[in-house]
Amino acid sequence: MAGGRVYPNTSRSGASNLSVLLHNRRVPSSAEPLDTLILSGSSPSAFLGSRSIMCFEDVQRAKGTQSPFFRAFDHGENGDDEDLDEYFHQPEKKRRLTVDQVQFLEKSFEVENKLEPERKIQLAKDLGLQPRQVAIWFQNRRARWKTKQLEKDYAALQASYDSLKAEYNNLLKEKDKLKAEVLQLTDKFLLKEKEKGNSDVSDMDSLSQEPQEKPIAQESAYEGEGSKVSLVVCKQEDISSAKSDLFDSDSPPYTDGVHSSLLEACDSSYVFEPDQSDLSQDEEDILGKSMLHHPCIFPKVEDDDYPDSPAANSCNFGFPVEDHAFWSWAY
DNA sequence: TTGTGTTTTATTGCCTCC
């Protein structure tokens, strides 16, 4: 026995044996309200109608008053004193509490799920149970409550997860939509550039010797089908002006929800978080570092000779770096 | 009636607190 704890039920008193006896003498449960049972001082007739155990005093009183139950038991039904002895010497059995007792305990549990010694004694007295039984009931009840609580918490977490997942999926869809749109615009831009290039060939020949004006973009070349579009690197101030040109016009080109995201992304106070789930660990590392140093959504590229440097690629909205051509086009 | 799954009551061993 752990900690030298004494378990009353393991060495029963005579009163407990009587309890067993009464429990085993089963009769249909009484439907009397619990208040009647308790307020009447746990009258013998009340608990005799149950499967519950009884206080020793109750039993004594019951015997003394020769209640119908004891009269039957002593002289009738099962016959003689041998039967009585048999009952007294039966091994301990579990007894279920009556509905009323359980209801009372439940109400008490609702008030306070912990049991102070005084309350335990009082409850035991009221219900005609042993204090330990009351303690055990509360212990088991707490365990059940905990299990239920865990189930509730789990359900809440599940719901929360489902909702987040749905939101995530929506964001993914929106991302794809935006990506497709960027690609479309890029194609448009490249076509335009190509047409422009063809018509300018003759002009270029004639002007080839003249110094060019400061280019909008250092490099903007279309190398034909299937080839990679070279990165267009813009200086930040150029892009900023492009932004204002593009979005500050009287009639904004994009007013729908999709493009408003772009507008939001252009707000310097808005830090766009790319979908890192699509990135490899290396990419994440690079991204993480660059985002740390360049929280701005635009790459702070000072050296145009290193377009593929982490800094140059850091703020690509999670899109391929080619997509930056869009900004050049927009400008 | 019986087999089986679930619920309830009770025990055990360990742990914490005073």
Place this chain on the structure above:
DNA sequence: GGAGGCAATAAAACACAA
């Protein structure tokens, strides 16, 4: 070190389908 709480578990009681 004793009292009490908790987790794990046993076992009786109960519910219910076949």
